[in-house]
Structure formats: structure tokens, C-alpha cells
Amino acid sequence: MNATSSTYDEKQYSTLNLGPTHPATHGIFQNILTMDGEMIVDSVSTVGYIHRAFEKLAEHRPYNQITPITDRLNYCSSPINNMGWHMTVEKLIGAEIPKRAQYMRVIIMELSRIADHIVCDTVIAVDTGAMTGFLHLFQYREWIYEIFEEICGARLTTNIGRIGGMERDFSPKAWEKLDHFLKNFPTGLREFQKLVDRNRIFMDRTINVGGITVDMALDYGFTGPNLRAAGVDYDVRVANPYSSYEDFEFDIPVGTNGDTYDRYMVRMEEMWQSLRIIEQAVKNIPDGAYHADLPEFYLPEKQDVYNKMEALIYHFKIVMGETAVPKGEVYHSVEGGNGELGFYLVSDGGRQPFRLHFRRPCFIYYQAYPDMIRGGMLSDAILTMSSMNVIAGELDA
Amino acid sequence: MSTTAIDIHPSYQPEGLEGQGFFATSLDKVVGLARANSLWPLPFATSCCGIEFMATMASHYDLARFGSERLSFSPRQADLLMVMGTISKKMGPILRQVYEQMAEPKWVLSMGACASSGGIFDTYSVLQGIDRIIPVDVYIPGCPPRPEQVLDGILQIQKLAESEERRRRESPEYKALLAQYGIE
């Protein structure tokens, strides 16, 4: 080393590569960190490791075949994405959905919000060293999956619902499982909260870690729980109600610091609010049809396809993408697990969308990550990432 | 699927000579037995299938019952590479590097349609099956496979591990297989 006086003043930084397959990153993200000891001076993120070309793929699929693609955006809460897509197309064709179907959608969406937040919150706890809570709450998540299975036959990638409503009514068994879940989940969640919420270690690890101010959050396009944790009460369910959310009474939890603890607490409280919404929906669900009378777009029941000429024709037309779709461009957004999940659809009247752009909340807010961890410790950076709930599928599309 | 795959459990006893106070069998079988029941999987979870793997690991399905609860995130200490989720072309070289870093004997489990064949993503950015870059031992179909299927896949791997000849990894056939993939 060259021992002039200036080299003593010069700081030596080390470079640390975190990812893309690092176990602590819960997904495939790479961050190249410049470290000053334990402090993070700067970081550069690389994304795109599971880029699957959703937008291009969507330009090559008929409308009803795009639902499975949306499943794989934020796979922790697939049903919300499915519903968002259905509602986008319904907006384009101007369909009215019966109240019962709307309430069913609300129940499903809120269940999946709970499932999503369970993953995020338990993973925050795991990253602070509390494995027990994860093992405990995942049992309840299994129950949610059982309900989904009862409704649509799949656990994770649900492909739930149809353009124009739901594919079938909830079976008695599904109602039973839902009841069971609603009865038991509060106990489990309360236990988890007792374990973690006021835990000294947890609080020390999360309070004032990875904070973000309101202005920064808005500048970076934050939405969803992460924005609410910073203190903005923006929720698409309230700002632009869809699927009868205006009928329900619920609160929007907001934080103050936008730090990891706030993000955790906002998600916690949202689970309680979701439970409240589900309870109201279950209580007030009206009778009636579970899908709109839209033969041109709604896939007919299989029974009818085999037995009725008309249903067979429509089935064929829908599957082959022969139905006429109006021209135009529409944007519809729903409150996904991570924020405003938007669908910008341009239709030229053809069987596939001309252009479909997904507004993916993860992709948009993950770019703030370097700013959020700058000046913090390496171990806090991991916690910040898990509390932001970055989902690789949504990030990379 | 044959039911014999379920035979492997801790009380399984290989064929051998038994008498008062001793049990004799071939070394292969003893080593196989030990390997099969203490696999250290390296979860290479990229997307949706990884979430189902989390469910497999968690309380309800409990992977620990099969001697695999010790996830090894370091490739150097892992026996089983579990590839779960879409592998894009950008990810391909990294997957291969991880595979090369693993010590012999190693097995590869490909979970889900994406890892096995590209799945529904026949697009410009997705690798059409990981078997284009590394050899695979067991494929699990499904999108995503149910946790039960994952458990079954692990049992299949255990069966392979248990019945593998001890010298297989030094055989010219095995070297030729790796050479096909350009792996030394």
C-alpha cells in the first residue's frame, strides 16, 4: 500500500453480493452492496431473473385464457389478480355483475388478502428469528387454501371466477369450511400477535428500520400496505370502490413512520379488517344468480355444453375467441396484496388484447429499496426486504 | 406410481444376513440407506412453485418427517437440488453454477411444469426446461404440484439414493452423461 497521508483518510469500502439465490432474499433478487463495515453505503439492484414475458404472452391469448397468466403475477394472492382481470374485461364490455357474484368475489379476495399477509408477516417474524409463528399461522393458510380448493379446485394458482361472474356457486362444504375458518382464525392470529407484536427482540429489530417518508413513498409510486404504513390512507377499495366494496364497513389502518414495524402492523390490522369484511359479506350475501347473463363472454357450464346446442356454440365461440369485443382502452385497478394492481387494456376488437399492461406494485416500489437501506445495517436490509413483501413473479412479470 | 416407493422409512431394513447380535449386508446398501434418509435439499425456489414448497415445509405437510428438514442453502453441503419455479434464460447460468458447485453424490428434482418444460411460458425469456442445462433425476408435474406430489417426488429421490451403486458416480456412463451437458 502506498503510505501517503491521503490514503489514510480514504475510506475502504467492500463490495458484497447479495443474491440472486441468497436464502435470505425470499426470491430471486440480486443486490450488489457497497459496505462500510456493517453499514450499507450504496446498493444496486438487478431484477429480471424470472422475467416471463407476461405482457407479450397476453397479446397472444384470448381473453379468457389470460386469467391463468394473472394467477402468476402475485402468486401469494392469485384470486385478487384473477378478479382484477375479470373486472377489467367486464368494464370493457360493459357488463353488470349480479350482487351475489360480487359478494362472493369480495369473500374470495379478502381471504386471499389474509393468505398474502400471513406469508409476509410470518416471514418478517422468521427473519427476526421467530420460526414458531410461521409454522403456527401456516396452518390457517392451509385452511384458506382448502376453501379455495373447494370453490375452484386449485390451491395456489386458482384461476378462480369467469368473465361475467363465478364459475359455480359455493358448495355447502365451502360454506362450512369458511365458517370453520372464521371461527378459528381470530384465535390463531391473536396468539401470533401475542407472540410477536410486543416482543422486545422483534421491536428492537424492526422499529426505525427501513423507514420511508410520505413524500418519498409517493415519489416512488408506493401503494398498498407500504404506502399506508408511511401514513397515506390511500386504498383502492375505498377510493374507487369495485365489486360492491362500498357496501362494507371497514377501516384503513395507517402507520406513521413507514418503517418495518409499521408495515408489519398495517398488514396485521388489515387481516382483522378483512375478517370483518368477510363476516359482513357472509351475513348479507343476497340470493340470486352467481353470474351475469352474458352468453357471449361467460363460459357456459360443462353440463350444458354437452346437452344444449346453444351452449355448445357459445362455448366454441368463446374458446376460439370468436366473440366480438368492443374497441377501446380501459384501465381498472384493484387493491392487490401489495398495492394498486392495475390492468391497462387496449382492445382492437380482435380475439386477443392489442396491448395489456400490468401495473405491478412490486416492480414500482422495489426501486426504492436502495434508498431505504442506505445507511442501515446489512441484517436490517434483509428485514426491510421481507417487510416490503417483494414477490418475484410480480416484480419481473 | 408403484406403492413400493413408500417402503422407505426409518425402520426399513435392507436384505442381509441376520443372526444373534449381528447383521451383515453389503456396504452399498448401508450407505444408500444412510444417504436416502438424510438428504439435505437445496431449495432453488424462484416463483410460484416455491410458495407451494413453503407449504410443504411448514406444519401441515411437514417435510421433516422424511429426513429432509435440514435445508442447506449452501450448494457445497447439499445433496439434492430442488428446482422450483420458472427458470429464465437470465437465471440459467446461475442454476448451472449452483449445480456445479454441489459435491457428489447429487440429485436434481425438478418441480413444476416450468422447471420441467417451460410450462405455460413458451416465451422468448424462459428456458424451456432445466434439463437443457443440467441433468434431472425426478420431474414433478403440475402447476404448481400439490405438496403431496412434492413429498412423493422426494420419496422417489430417496428411492434412487437408496438403490444407487456406490461407484456409479465414477463410472464412464455417468461421466459421459455430464459431458453431454458440458459439465466437467
Add this chain to the structure above:
Amino acid sequence: MSELLEIVKNKLQDKFGDAVLASEMHYDFPVFILKKELVKEALKFLKEDAELNFHFLTTMCGLHHPENPAESEFGLMYQLHNMPKNWRIRIKTFMSRENLDMLTVTDVWKTAGWMERQEFDFFGFNFVGHPNLKRILNMDEMNYFPMRKEYPLEDMQRDDKNDKMFGR
């Protein structure tokens, strides 16, 4: 929402004159088509104007219309949001294949950073002044812009998919 269309249209026309090429409602969204050169200034104005205060960039995306005349083949869409008033508008602009330059808005909204990189990656828009205009989702080695309509969805280097097997 059509009163919003009027409000914004008047404001924009006062400020930028005939740079507003068209304005109409698309479902619940007022949409304005602006001249490419003035888009950045207009976006800045919309954000900074005290009454309009479109402080939030919801999303942006590129468009490729091969059926359009050459001078408007490519397009960009910006969606703005005023959260307190719950106003949302969409700004569109069109340009030709030869001239895909566009002034960056990263200095107006930080969130535009990755959005612009993504549209560069997909369509090849050249955002002038962007601090780090590189491919974001695809590999750096990629030598074309995959979202353009002329490129196929499937991997062009695949050899195992012959027409005989796929009945094409």
C-alpha cells in the same frame, strides 16, 4: 368525470395551445393526446399546478401500433393521479420509429426510473437524460426489443419445435 376532462383541457390549452392534439373520455378516464416535444413540460405542469396537482405517476407504458401511419407508430402512455381529489387522467403521445427519443421524467417522479427502463427494454424508447438507461428485465445481450409487434412471442432460437410436431 367529463367535467375533469374540461378542466384539464382548458388548463392545458391555455398553457400549451395547440399542443393538445385530442382529448376524449375512454370509459372513466379523460385521455389527452399531446405533441411529443411538450409532453414532459405538460407532465411537469400538471404536477405542479396548484389546482390540478397530479402528484402521483400511477404507471406508464409503451405502445406499438404498426397499423398507424409511420409518424405515429410508437406511443407512450402516462397515467397520473391526484389522490386527495381522486382525479385520474391519461396522457398519450405518438412518435415515429426513427425518432424514439423522449425526455425523461425521472426528475419529476423518481418512480419513472424503472418504468422507463422497462419500456426501453421492451420497445427501445430512448429516454433522454435518464440516469441509467439499461435493460432491466431481459438479458443485456439481447439484441432486439421483444414487445414490438414484429417479433414473435416464442424463442426464435428454438430448434425442437418443428412444424410437423405442432401441426402448423
